[in-house]
Amino acid sequence: MFARRTVFAVARRVPARALAKRTFSSSVVRCEVSKWDPKPGEAPGKYVALEDIKGPHDLLAPGGKPGTMPTDYEQATGLDRLEILGKMQGIDVFDLKPLDSSRLGTFEDPILVKSGGDEQYAGCTGSPADSHGVVWMTITKDRPFERCGECGSVVKMQYIGPETHDDHHHGYEEPKTFADFVKPEYWYK
Structure with a gap:
């Protein structure tokens, strides 16, 4: 009991760096911010108006300039970018009413x-x-x-x-419910 108290008392008085075999440090990794590099065959992002969007490749953003914090307009891609472009022109793209x-x-x-x-x-x-x-x-x-x-x-x-030419889900059939066994004269049209 006495030995245990002594160990804790000594440990409180000794500086932490004396107990550690090496000093604690942190390092910051600095990486070079480069321009967005698309994959081979991919076009780089560009600023496109809502009416000029023809496909998913038009929803890629150009990214922010090196050394600056990019805005949503500069970095948003996909459906998020489509919504931002619509709001800029006053159009509620997803009709959230x-x-x-x-x-x-x-x-x-x-x-x-x-x-x-x-x-x-x-x-x-x-x-x-x-x-x-x-x-x-x-x-x-x-x-x-x-x-x-x-x-x-x-x-x-x-x-x-x-409109698609393939409206069938490759052999998927909707499971039967009790509604499938109702007489045809009671069906809604």
Whole structure:
């Protein structure tokens, strides 16, 4: 017991550098900031207006100048760059406005949900807004209508994406549900 106290007392009085075999140091690695070097066959990034974008290669940014902190405009790529270019021209590229919740959708007059893909998720909070908790529905190109199980509002997917010649998913078949066994005269059209 006495020996243990003595060891701790001595350790407190001895400087840390005397206990260490070598000194602690940190080093800063300095690397040369070079211009963005695209891969062979890739075009370097450039400043392009929203209407001049023809493909993904136009969404590459040129990067910041050496020795400066790049802005989002100078370094954003892909969909982030597309959104920034749209905002600069006052266009909401991704249409982030909430869906119309002033009325209940019906099969004759559904709430339209625009989608650029094969499937879209829509959240219903009822009519008027926030009448119930969020009920998430999945609408697809094959099943464009969906009805909220809480309030009965109907949403419909409006496909606005590119038309493709291969709309089939290479043999994938949608799993069967009870809706597949309903008599055809009860189907919605």
